[in-house]
Amino acid sequence: MELIIGPRLYSTWSLRPWLVLKRCKADFTVREIDIYSPAGQAELERISPSRLVPLLNVDGETVWDSMAISVWCAERYPEAKLWPSDAHARWLARSAACEMHGGFMALRTACSMGPDHTMVGPDRSPPPKGEAVDRDIRRIVELWKQMRGRFGAGGPYLFGEWSVPDAFFTPVATRFRHFQVDLAAQGDDGTAAAYRDALLAQPDFLEWSAEALR
Numbered sequence: 001m002e003l004i005i006g007p008r009l010y011s012t013w014s015l016r017p018w019l020v021l022k023r024c025k026a027d028f029t030v031r032e033i034d035i036y037s038p039a040g041q042a043e044l045e046r047i048s049p050s051r052l053v054p055l056l057n058v059d060g061e062t063v064w065d066s067m068a069i070s071v072w073c074a075e076r077y078p079e080a081k082l083w084p085s086d087a088h089a090r091w092l093a094r095s096a097a098c099e100m101h102g103g104f105m106a107l108r109t110a111c112s113m114g115p116d117h118t119m120v121g122p123d124r125s126p127p128p129k130g131e132a133v134d135r136d137i138r139r140i141v142e143l144w145k146q147m148r149g150r151f152g153a154g155g156p157y158l159f160g161e162w163s164v165p166d167a168f169f170t171p172v173a174t175r176f177r178h179f180q181v182d183l184a185a186q187g188d189d190g191t192a193a194a195y196r197d198a199l200l201a202q203p204d205f206l207e208w209s210a211e212a213l214r
């Protein structure tokens, strides 16, 4: 099984299924494509149905899109408990992960990762400005507080134990760190900051970070 990803320093969509596969203790290899180079673009054109990464090559098929790969993993590795076992928590965990997968465009645009903005590097950039991006941050803070408050008793992650939404929000945590986002200014009482820090300290993410900086 092979996961094809973009550059580890910047490719937020690639990080998500990598974290999920690690959680599953899956046996997989990684191929990193430099999507910013002409050769990488040509390779994308050749191998990716969507011309995007991540891709998972498995059982003679290519599964594309971070969410589709995560759903595939949940089917293939039920023992990894990638979604919460409580039904109510599970419904909302899927809503939260899908809201991230399809939304927060203002935040993603204002805090886009790329050569000057890495998920892991020590450099920091000034906070983003604007009503739309503030609205996105407020919504994320509200969502994180609600889910942590209702379902977070069993651990430091959004639904207590680590689950798919945590994979989807880890790159958001890296953006909050890199762009020095003041969560308290958007309604945080410390809950969202603590969750951000838990994601940034998660062992698999630290492994990804070390590999990215190598």
Ligand SMILES: N[C@@H](CCC(=O)N[C@@H](CS)C(=O)NCC(=O)O)C(=O)O
Pocket (backbone or CB within 6 Å): 006, 010, 011, 012, 013, 014, 035, 051, 052, 053, 054, 064, 065, 066, 067, 101
């Ligand atoms: N909805 C897709 C988004 C994937 C995506 O946007 N990937 C970016 C890299 S992070 C990409 O492949 N970009 C190719 C390009 O810019 O040419 C997913 O969830 O996998």
